Amino acid sequence: PLRLAVLISGRGSNLKAILDAIGAGRLAAQVVLVLSNRPGAAGLDLAAAAGLSAATVDHRQYPDRHAFEQALVTALDAAQAELLVLAGFMRVLTADFVHHYRGRLINIHPSLLPAFAGLDTHARALAAGATEHGASVHFVTAAVDGGPLIAQIRVPVQAGDTPHTLAARVLPAEHRLYPLVIGWYAAGRLALGGDTVRLDGLPLAAPVQF
Numbered sequence: 505p506l507r508l509a510v511l512i513s514g515r516g517s518n519l520k521a522i523l524d525a526i527g528a529g530r531l532a533a534q535v536v537l538v539l540s541n542r543p544g545a546a547g548l549d550l551a552a553a554a555g556l557s558a559a560t561v562d563h564r565q566y567p568d569r570h571a572f573e574q575a576l577v578t579a580l581d582a583a584q585a586e587l588l589v590l591a592g593f594m595r596v597l598t599a600d601f602v603h604h605y606r607g608r609l610i611n612i613h614p615s616l617l618p619a620f621a622g623l624d625t626h627a628r629a630l631a632a633g634a635t636e637h638g639a640s641v642h643f644v645t646a647a648v649d650g651g652p653l654i655a656q657i658r659v660p661v662q663a664g665d666t667p668h669t670l671a672a673r674v675l676p677a678e679h680r681l682y683p684l685v686i687g688w689y690a691a692g693r694l695a696l697g698g699d700t701v702r703l704d705g706l707p708l709a710a711p712v713q714f
């Protein structure tokens with residue numbers, strides 16, 4: 505099975521969705537490393553409860569981004585991770601790091617990119633009067649939240665929504681989308697060539713929509 509590393513900074517609900525999909529036989533992969541940049545991240549407890557190998561690389565313990573990322577690379581390569589999955593990982597990665605793992609590094613972002621890159625996506629979608637919102641999975645490049653899009657899942661914005669209620673609608677959609685996309689990669693169906701995403705050998709003109 506595909507050797508996955510999951511990088512987290514906090515709660516780890518997307519990590520849990522991935523583990524549930526593996527456990528249910530819906531995803532042919534194994535999590536060989538859970539890596540957190542935050543000591544005490546709740547997702548580390550999930551990893552421990554699942555008996556997974558987990559490590560913390562605390563960015564505050566390193567003099568600069570390069571040294572921090574070198575420690576990440578050392579841990580990831582020791583685990584022989586094939587696909588790196590960012591799941592609520594809240595550090596920006598440098599061009600050097602993303603080039604090293606180009607085509608093997610994906611992220612989930614809580615908006616319909618290119619709308620609402622960056623932080624506070626739910627509040628910003630509401631403030632902009634969006635009628636639809638959702639989540640996107642993309643290959644990671646040096647452009648923050650700007651890498652080639654693979655798939656998106658949409659949810660309606662409802663009257664009276666707050667950032668909290670909207671987040672609560674998007675999150676379960678993330679949990680459906682991410683294991684599915686990882687499964688495509690695990691099955692050898694998904695690749696990045698240049699800036700073009702290929703699914704089943706065909707270039708994607710637009711992200712797959714759910």
Ligand code: GAR
Pocket residue numbers: 512513514515516517518519547591592593594612613614622639675678
């Ligand atoms: C998720 O909503 C994810 O899309 C978002 O953080 C949350 C992590 O939740 N990621 C980003 O904002 C990336 N910039 P989780 O820890 O429960 O999976």
